[in-house]
Amino acid sequence: MILCVSLNPAVDKMLKINSIxxxxxxxxxxxxxxxxxxxxxxxxxxxxxxxxxLLTGFVGGRCGRMxxxxxxxxxxxxxxxxxxxxxxxxxxxxxxxxNVTEILxxxxxxxxxxxxxxxxxxxxxxxKAEMIVLSGSLPIGLDEGxxxxxxxxxxxxxxPVCLDTSGAPLANAVGxxxxxxxxxxxxxxxxxxxxxDLSP
Numbered sequence: 001m002i003l004c005v006s007l008n009p010a011v012d013k014m015l016k017i018n019s020i021x022x023x024x025x026x027x028x029x030x031x032x033x034x035x036x037x038x039x040x041x042x043x044x045x046x047x048x049x050x051x052x053x054l055l056t057g058f059v060g061g062r063c064g065r066m067x068x069x070x071x072x073x074x075x076x077x078x079x080x081x082x083x084x085x086x087x088x089x090x091x092x093x094x095x096x097x098x099n100v101t102e103i104l105x106x107x108x109x110x111x112x113x114x115x116x117x118x119x120x121x122x123x124x125x126x127x128k129a130e131m132i133v134l135s136g137s138l139p140i141g142l143d144e145g146x147x148x149x150x151x152x153x154x155x156x157x158x159x160p161v162c163l164d165t166s167g168a169p170l171a172n173a174v175g176x177x178x179x180x181x182x183x184x185x186x187x188x189x190x191x192x193x194x195x196x197d198l199s200p
Contacts, residue, residue, distance in 0.1 A: 003129040004043040005122070005150065006057035008107040008139040010090040011066055012036030018096045028093065035067040036090060038136035038164055047076060054078065056125055058118065058139065060108045061086030079125065081118045085109040088139075107139035115142065119149075126154050134178075135164040144168040151176040166190070 012035070017028035043055045055076055059067050060083030067087065071078050088105035095101070110118075126132065132154050134147050147169050151161045160179035163170070166187045174181060174191070189195055 001052045001054055001129050002046055002131050002133060003125050004039045004046070004053060004055045004133045004135065006037050006039035006043075006055060006136060007110075007142065007146070008088070008137045009035065009037035009040050009057060009059060009064075009067055010088045010105070010107075011063045012090050012092065014092045014094065016094050020093060020095065020101065031094065033066075035070040039133060040067070042133050042135050042164075043076060044074070047074075054125065054129075056080060056118075056121065058083050058108060058110055058114065059087050060084060063087040063089055064108075079121060081114050081121060083108050083110065083114055107137065110139050110141035119153075122150065123153060126157060126159055129154075129159050131179075132159055132161045133164070134161060137165065138169050145172045147173040148176045151178050 011033060013033045014031040015028035016031050017026055020026055039057065040055065043053050046053045053076070055071065055078040057080055059080045064082070064087040068080065085108040088107045090105060091103040093101040134150055138144065138146055147163060147165060151163070151173055154161045155177060162180045162182070163173055163178040164182040165173070166183070167190070170181070170183065170187060171191055183191060185196060185198065
């Protein structure tokens with residue numbers, strides 16, 4: 001089983017708009033509304049490829065229930081810790097030229113009790129996993145070293161961890177021996193403090 005960890009999932013709303021006029025009324029048509037966040041998308045893709053996947057993390061509020069409803073409809077196995085705070089909504093605006101403008105919320109607030117509940121759940125699931133995917137940003141309330149903690153606990157029982165995140169959580173985690181990291185070019189340049197020339 002591949003365990004996909006989504007600490008900061010989202011309801012992704014995609015809107016089509018001719019152009020965005022700052023400070024004025026903008027009318028858009030809704031293209032799609034679906035469960036999102038990096039780890040959720042990874043879980044969906046792995047499931048489509050026939051892999052045995054389980055999705056875990058935090059959800060809360062109305063948006064959290066929407067995510068759980070979609071996972072049920074798509075028959076995606078999951079075990080989430082429920083929060084009293086609201087899971088985020090991400091807005092994606094597509095203009096007439098095909099340009100995408102993203103507005104990403106910071107995420108729900110994870111309290112200390114919920115964090116401990118998740119860590120207990122995580123270790124129970126890790127023992128059944130062949131691989132772990134940690135993907136996406138960290139929600140409000142979790143320390144930037146939280147991914148490092150998850151990697152350390154998986155390494156103790158010999159389960160490889162694939163990590164896809166950015167900024168301080170990535171910089172903090174690379175020294176904790178994840179099996180694989182997947183930075184894009186901007187994340188890699190930030191991590192290494194080096195500018196790479198990708199010209200052919």
